[in-house]
Structures are given as C-alpha cells and as structure tokens.
Amino acid sequence: MAKIPEAGFKIGKDFVKEANDRVYSDLQKDYRSLGEQLSRRGINIDKVTEDVAKFSVAIPSWALGTGGTRFGRFPNDSEPRNIYEKLVDARAVHLLTGATPTVSLHIPWDKPDDPNALLKYAADLGISFDAMNSNTFQDQPGQKHSYKFGSLSHTKSEVRRQAIEHNWEVIDIGVRLKSRALTVWIGDGGSFPGQVHFRRSLRRVTDSLREIYSRLPDDWQIFVEYKPYEPAFYSTVIQDWGTAYVITAELGPKAGCLVDLGHHLPNTNVEMVVSRLIGLGKLGGFHFNDNKYSDDDLASGSIKPYQLFLIFNELVDAALDPKVKNFKPAYMIDQSHNLKDPIEELSQTVDEIQRAYAKALLVDRAKLNDYQEENDVLYAEATLKAAFNYDVSPIIAMARYKKGAAIDPIKVYRESGYRAQKDKERKQEKKLHSGIV
C-alpha cells in the first residue's frame, strides 16, 4: 500500500487571525455603512451575513491540479501529486474561505488505495467527502472493454455491464468515505449522423442507470448530468435537462438532475432551466463554472455574473416558498484552472458564488411579486437590478471573518508563502495529468 504523505506546510489559523486583526476595523466601517443603507430598505444585514455564512460548496478533487486545454497544460512545480496533497490544498481553500468543507472525488483519477485511511486523513484536515464522480468517459489501463463507442449506452451488453460495475464500485468507495451521492456524467453519443440510434441508446442508458440506482443506499442520491456536446460532436445521449428529467423521473425519488452551468448551448436561459427543475422537484445539484462559448470551465462569475445572480434568485425564491418541499440542491464547483493558481482561483470562485447568493438575498420579493402581478415591467426588472447593483463585499468578508476565515483570502494566501513551501516539498518527478484537459 502506498505510503501516506506528510501534510507538510499548513497555513496556521493564527496567521489568518493576525492578518484579519489588521483590517477588521476597516471592514467594520464598510459593513456598518452598508448595513445602514440596507436597513433603510428594511433589510437586516446580520441576517444576510448569517445566511451567507451557512453557505458551502464542494471542491472537485480534479480542480486542485492545474487544468489545461486539449492543446496543452502548464502546471506549476507544486501541484498536488496525489489525493492526499489535493486534500491539503483543499484544506487551504477552506481555511481561507470558510465555505468549502467538502471535496468531490473523481474515480479513478483520485481512487484511494485505502478509503478508511483517506477518510481519517481528510477528517484530520477538517475535510469530508461530497458527491462521488464515476468516470466511464475514458479507458483505464487494464480495462477489458473500451468506451470508445460509449459506456452506459453501449450497444454491447458486456461494455454496459463493465460501466455499471464501475459505478457500483464508486458507490462502495463512497460509502466508506461517508459520501451520500453519486454524480454520473457520461461522454456517450455520436459524432456522425447515423452512428447512434437515438431512441435505443436512451433506452439503454436509462436501463443501465436503473441498475446503478438499484444499488444506491437509502440515504444516497444520484445526480444525472447532461451536456449538449463533447466528446460526441453530433449527438449526446443525455444532451439536455429535459432528457435528464425523463431519466431521473423513471429512476425514482433518489435521482435528480445536475445542472453544470457550462453544459448549455449559447444563450440558453439557464436560470429558467433551474426554475423548471425546481418546479418538477428534480433539481439535484450544480456544477458551478462560467463560460463564454460553451463548456469552457472558467471560474464562476468571471464572464456572466448577472446570470449567476439570476440563478441564485431562483434558488432563494424556491427556498422561501413553502410549496417547494425538501429543497436542498448539492453545490459543487467544476472548473479547470489553466492559468491561475487553483487555490487562488477556487477562493475567488467561492467569493463570486457567495456574492451572487448574497445579492439574491437582497431582492425585495414582496415588491417583485406585486410588480409582476401588475405587469410593471420596468420596476420588476429594476427590483432585481437594485439588488444586483449592491457591492456586497463587506457581507461576504464579514461572513468569512465570523467563521475564522480570511477577510482577504488571496492576500493572506500570498503572504503565507504557501506556494513556495509546496514547491520545495513537492518535487515533481513527472508532470502529472491531474486536471481537466
């Protein structure tokens, strides 16, 4: 069994506290001034801060390595070489942001030799495990059947069987890691007209997923992720939310749809997709990221912050609606960090997501409702814009401070010298392939 590495250098809680002490009085002033503005509108800033402080989002294990494009990858010398080192980096993000206590594992990319040892290692770092991700979109060394022509939807039953068994194994590992969900994304589809029979392939994928579902523990969920294209360039078997909905409806109550923000064709009204799935009781969770063109896996909120806000507007609206039952979508990040330091970009991402959430909490819902009922288009839109236009930075920084996280995460991280320390500790024997490429 592989040796469990030492955690090495860690940013201390005291280091964060000392940095916070230097800027806290400035934060207090900004917070008070925003609080006054909000109270004139009948909003209690402390309540908003409390809600933001309760928000958390899972980090995907693959996002801690340097990402890439299909043309290349430019890793730094200190990228984590294994899941243990990834967890140490995840702990740094959580220490800085206070909002990422869980990691979502990709199997086999981060398959543990010993799940019990990994669970303990993670617990010592204050990290636990979120949804497990299976991978039948690549062939692995020693694998009997190839996924070149599909996995759960493959024409040959032995290939489907292998893919089903892989998912069962992922559930088993997840149970040992105390995870409670499985996310399934498949690359199945066709690149040329005629390659795949549309109705039959959907039937096969649904039947395979039923077999996976049958092994799901009672307290687990399965998230079915859709994607319109890539790696298949003509047709994808689970191409959109409608197809994901039909599948999850057939599977049963433990199945929900997973909305990866990058998995929509340009100009799709994603916030409306979200509201439709809420209405159908099938919004399982999210993969947050942003894009200009399609599945670019850029940092959340970097390109379309208004869209992110409008998505959170639907989520807050649903959470406040007593008619929406058992509303608890799973929040996960799914990004590729090609250029920025993954720890920095993840911290920035968490901040952006919380920003969208905080702004959505500021929407005057009673007024919005009246304007909608009266068809006052201008004021309805202006009500959303009024919330979006606030600079909620003091709320987010205060939420972090209250949890002992950093008021200014990036500054604290850079001052800590973490990267330089890890450069020394993690001599890269070979350039690893550990991000999305």
Ligand code: RM4
């Ligand atoms: C896919 C999809 C999956 C992710 C892989 C790496 O496009 O978003 O969620 O696991 O990429």
Ligand code: MN
């Ligand atoms: Mn995804």
Ligand code: MN
């Ligand atoms: Mn994707």
